Amino acid sequence: MEKILEEVNVFLKEYEVATNSHVFDNVRPLITEDAVYWFSDGTHVGIKEIEDAFTKTFNKIQDEVYTIKDVKWISLGSNSAVCIYKFYWRGTVDGKPKEGNGRGTNVLRKLNEKWMMAHEHLSLV
16 A cells, blocks of 8 residues: 555646646646546536646636645555545736635546546635
8 A cells, every 4th residue: 555655646746746837738648538627617527628627727827836735545546546635826817916725636547557637626615
């Protein structure tokens, strides 16, 4: 289990770094083609809808910094893992500084020896 825990923690950090690049091409390889994302603006199914949602956010929040904290792995297996966490963001919206936070749930699947995001659910607090 220690090896799996290390792998999924490394994956989650890579995902956070890729998200903060504000370039979806850096995030895409970390998400399954059939992933389902639940955001406050709706449900996004499949990589194209998820890309559109990310791009919309990247365009709306300039210089965003997204941070994942207090991660708790509630299920760990050789091919799947589930975590809950708190997220924080700050950036510029319409020329003004803004920030927010919420809760997240991620479901990871291991495909071809690589961890990937299969589901993300973010909700505001």
